[in-house]
Amino acid sequence: MRAFEYASPTTKEQAVSLLGNSWDEAEVLAGGTDLLSLMKDGCVAPKRLVNIKEIRELRGISAGGGGLRIGALATIQELLDNRAVSRAYPAITQAAEGITSPQIRSLGTIGGELCQRPRCWYYRAGYGLLATDEQGEPLVPSGDNRYHAILGNAGPAYFVHASSLAPALIALGAKVRLFGPDGVREMWLDQFFTTPLTADDRETALKPNEIVTEIIVPTALGVKSATYEVRQREALDWPLATASVALSMSGDRVRVARIVMGHVAPRPWRAAEAEQVLAEKAVTEEVAQKAGELALNGANSLSRNGYKIQLARVAVKRAILMAARGGRG
Amino acid sequence: MQRDEKMKEKGSGLSRRTFLKVSGISLSVPVVLGHRTIKVAGAEVEVYGPGKVPIALTVNGAKHTAEVEPRVTLLEALRHELDLTGAKRVCDRATCGACTVIMDGKPVYSCSVLALEAQGKQITTAEGLLRGDRLHPVQQAFIDNDAQQCGFCTPGFVVACKVFLDKNPNPTPEEIQKGLGGNLCRCGTYVGVRAAVAQAANQYPNRKGGGNQSTSKGGR
Structure with a gap:
């Protein structure tokens, strides 16, 4: 890890002033479970770390009539332990349960979970975000791509986005608030995620001198939600494919459905066709099956990850059925 | 700051050239420089390092x-x-x-x-976790249940089990399995570790009789 200087501001204004205009100037330190590993592997080498954990207003989770506010510094464990969240937003709790290490849940924050960098082993081994050789040729399509993208993978990005909470939050219609030198910016969480076109880009709309301050989730009144994960093992690991589903119900019929898949594309992946097939229908096994197939309609496997297409289909189908049962497995 | 950058290398292979360059101007600069204070957003903020x-x-x-x-x-x-x-x-x-x-x-x-x-x-x-010469119940349970082989993961496991039991004094087998999801044992002693946690739970000070304490205390 390269040497750096360290500051621990107590307000978001101070934090933003301590950040720089480029990513090599400064990085934001929250839980640290991803950032410090990235720094040890030389994937990022900031000259300064700005620890935001002393900024009190970024903490806490509050649920009220208007929905849910999750401070960027709320930990995964706090989210998991929050009864109001598990009652009204099972998709969020189930996604948080998939972060299986108690140690990561204690340190890891919501803001950090959304801003974590890809787990792509080429990236982590120093081949750059887009995993290229010295001539700039991509290594993933002909390499070991068993955990790489099956959607949105026409290049140059082939990695999958590592966030497990983002699909659930997007399905529930969440917004994210950012703070920078020009004040507050708010956007749909769906629009926060971007697919990098160059190795210097990031996977979010966050600028080097901005911080995530909070996530706002609208009320879940009349909404049934669930997250289903397909994973290799129960212990600490990222899932192979996940689906988060939110169904706005009118009686026993679906009014509007939102389906978002995780770990299948360089960004959380919305399945619009599958959403439409659920509209104005009662949820049955057949409809859920159909939605799973439609969700993966545009999928393209690389040389070694064809199996993920079927896993994602099943994840979508089971998440829909779970949501219809009120989030129960 | 340039000076700090160079001083940080002391003790870990400071090159002769750097040493000569630095020593000429900074013989009186202590190795531990502490911090400097900079003014941002109308407040004084301390910036530490990159030296010691x-x-x-x-x-x-x-x-x-x-x-x-x-x-x-x-x-x-x-x-x-x-x-x-x-x-x-x-x-x-x-x-x-x-x-x-x-x-x-x-x-x-x-x-x-x-x-x-x-x-x-x-x-x-x-x-x-030791109390004088006495082992913590979790440590004793690891010995009694042969919950280690090479032993390299053991101190981390013992600590993780202790804090898990603090929060879940009456765990079910499933909760034990999930509660230890943050530790790996390459020798594969998981069966022994789970048995050790179950044994330690029986001797745990804050264990409550009956009922399943699966819900956490939260927000500690």
């Missing part, structure tokens, strides 16, 4: 001081500065659990916490 800065850590109830660069992790400070080698460095990437310690009642990977950040927190390592 003095820190104070509270580990197993005792206060320790050391001088470390900001890039030194809590794990490195424990092992190299305080000679507490219970927490092990294995993956050093927040994935194996061998470096697990308790920080303010919560299990954390000490490889992923900076030593600077750990100041002012109560830190407990495997060494801190």
Whole structure:
């Protein structure tokens, strides 16, 4: 890890002033479970770390009539332990349960979970975000791509986005608030995620001198939600494919459905066709099956990850059925 | 700041050329420079490093001081500065659990916490579970259930099990399995570890009779 200087501001204004205009100037330190590993592997080498954990207003989770506010510094464990969240937003709790290490849940924050960098082993081994050789040729399509993208993978990005909470939050219609030198910016969480076109880009709309301050989730009144994960093992690991589903119900019929898949594309992946097939229908096994197939309609496997297409289909189908049962497995 | 940058290399292969260049102008500059204060957003904020800065850590109830660069992790400070080698460095990437310690009642990977950040927190390592010569019930249960083989993951596992039982004194087998999801054992002693946790739970001080305490106390 390269040497750096360290500051621990107590307000978001101070934090933003301590950040720089480029990513090599400064990085934001929250839980640290991803950032410090990235720094040890030389994937990022900031000259300064700005620890935001002393900024009190970024903490806490509050649920009220208007929905849910999750401070960027709320930990995964706090989210998991929050009864109001598990009652009204099972998709969020189930996604948080998939972060299986108690140690990561204690340190890891919501803001950090959304801003974590890809787990792509080429990236982590120093081949750059887009995993290229010295001539700039991509290594993933002909390499070991068993955990790489099956959607949105026409290049140059082939990695999958590592966030497990983002699909659930997007399905529930969440917004994210950012703070920078020009004040507050708010956007749909769906629009926060971007697919990098160059190795210097990031996977979010966050600028080097901005911080995530909070996530706002609208009320879940009349909404049934669930997250289903397909994973290799129960212990600490990222899932192979996940689906988060939110169904706005009118009686026993679906009014509007939102389906978002995780770990299948360089960004959380919305399945619009599958959403439409659920509209104005009662949820049955057949409809859920159909939605799973439609969700993966545009999928393209690389040389070694064809199996993920079927896993994602099943994840979508089971998440829909779970949501219809009120989030129960 | 350029001066700090160079001074940081002292003791870890400071080149002769750099030494000559620096020593000519900074013989009187101490190696530990502490911090500087800069004004941002109308407030004074302290910026530490990149050279060594003095820190104070509270580990197993005792206060320790050391001088470390900001890039030194809590794990490195424990092992190299305080000679507490219970927490092990294995993956050093927040994935194996061998470096697990308790920080303010919560299990954390000490490889992923900076030593600077750990100041002012109560830190407990495997060494801190002993009461004089007496083993903690979890430690005794590891011996009784043959819950280790090579032993490298054991201190991290023991600490993770202790903090798990603090929160779940009456765990079901499924909760034990899930509660230890942050630690790996390459020898595969999981059956023994789970049996050890079940045994220790029976002797646990805050165990309540009957009922399943699966819900956490939350927000500690």
